[in-house]
Amino acid sequence: MIVFPNAKINLGLQVTGKRADGYHNLRTVFYPIQLSDMLEAIWADEFSFQSSGLPIDGNPDTNLCIRAWKRMQQEYNLPPISLYLHKIIPMGAGLGGGSSDGAFTLRLINQLFKLDCPDEQLKAFALELGSDCPFFLLNKPAKATGRGEELVPIELPQLKDKTILLANPGIHIATGWAFGQLDLTKPTPPFPDLSILPLEQWKNYLLNDFEPVVFQQHPEIAAIREKFYAMGAVYAAMTGTGSTVYGIFDAAPADWKQQFPSQYTLLESK
Ligand SMILES: C[C@@](CO)(OP(=O)(O)O)[C@H](O)COP(=O)(O)OP(=O)(O)OC[C@H]1O[C@@H](n2ccc(N)nc2=O)[C@H](O)[C@@H]1O
Numbered sequence: 001m002i003v004f005p006n007a008k009i010n011l012g013l014q015v016t017g018k019r020a021d022g023y024h025n026l027r028t029v030f031y032p033i034q035l036s037d038m039l040e041a042i043w044a045d046e047f048s049f050q051s052s053g054l055p056i057d058g059n060p061d062t063n064l065c066i067r068a069w070k071r072m073q074q075e076y077n078l079p080p081i082s083l084y085l086h087k088i089i090p091m092g093a094g095l096g097g098g099s100s101d102g103a104f105t106l107r108l109i110n111q112l113f114k115l116d117c118p119d120e121q122l123k124a125f126a127l128e129l130g131s132d133c134p135f136f137l138l139n140k141p142a143k144a145t146g147r148g149e150e151l152v153p154i155e156l157p158q159l160k161d162k163t164i165l166l167a168n169p170g171i172h173i174a175t176g177w178a179f180g181q182l183d184l185t186k187p188t189p190p191f192p193d194l195s196i197l198p199l200e201q202w203k204n205y206l207l208n209d210f211e212p213v214v215f216q217q218h219p220e221i222a223a224i225r226e227k228f229y230a231m232g233a234v235y236a237a238m239t240g241t242g243s244t245v246y247g248i249f250d251a252a253p254a255d256w257k258q259q260f261p262s263q264y265t266l267l268e269s270k
């Protein structure tokens with residue numbers, strides 16, 4: 001069985017406060033994009049995990065595919081499988097690639113072994129893996145609150161037929177570090193209702209709270225957003241805690257890739 005775990009971007013991201021469990025409450029809109037890894041499971045005599053593409057850490061304590069397998073195995077006492085991941089989504093990039101791999105592994109195992117695991121149970125396993133993971137079980141545009149697991153689907157007709165360009169400068173931002181940099185004493189403005197806000201207005205109302213702290217540390221990330229606006233983006237922002245920046249365009253400028261340094265990862269999603 002083969003599945004294609006996709007990436008996401010955050011349309012706005014507000015952190016509203018620190019919780020007793022050490023996590024933060026946030027508000028965002030998750031938006032799935034057409035950029036995917038490949039994940040295959042086959043029957044095997046013993047469990048194994050292999051990967052190709054971008055190098056990833058195969059540590060069983062941290063790798064989200066292996067952790068997902070172990071959690072399902074613990075619950076359902078399953079026979080072994082081999083997992084093979086071809087990694088395409090840049091990591092530590094705010095694109096949720098690792099989270100998506102974890103969530104897709106849970107769902108794949110559920111289907112492969114016909115476990116009929118209830119949605120709420122799968123969601124609970126996903127949240128054990130990471131705050132972003134429950135979204136990838138739903139995997140449609142959704143407003144998110146709590147740690148990111150309270151999800152309400154949203155229609156975004158403004159994005160129909162738009163092109164999303166992504167530029168990743170190869171800087172790894174540690175999510176825990178980014179949360180630690182925030183000043184949580186300031187009041188949070190209301191989160192705009194994106195289902196009715198015209199796209200041209202997003203730049204006035206839709207903010208990512210991590211941009212000021214990450215941009216200050218890494219001015220080259222701020223420069224990507226400026227470059228997208230100079231190229232005609234209707235809206236441009238950093239996704240998650242960075243370091244990927246996306247621009248939303250009516251149509252991609254023909255020579256856009258030549259405008260960035262050659263070592264950047266440059267991607268396009270419809
Ligand atoms: C902030 C977001 C927005 O999409 O950023 P990206 O990681 O995608 O950039 C996500 O919620 C990240 O989700 P995820 O990457 O799954 O985070 P987790 O593994 O659950 O947590 C990593 C660390 O981030 C912090 N963390 C994460 C989520 C949250 N709601 N509150 C937190 O305080 C904690 O310090 C935690 O130890």
Ligand SMILES: Nc1ncnc2c1ncn2[C@@H]1O[C@H](COP(=O)(O)OP(=O)(O)O)[C@@H](O)[C@H]1O
Nearest residue numbers: 062063064091092093094095096097098099101
């Ligand atoms: N299957 C996986 N693929 C990628 N990264 C993984 C995986 N499992 C665990 N990780 C770890 O998760 C971290 C964050 O990954 P990712 O979700 O891609 O980034 P972000 O949280 O910035 O969107 C990586 O640095 C990596 O160490």
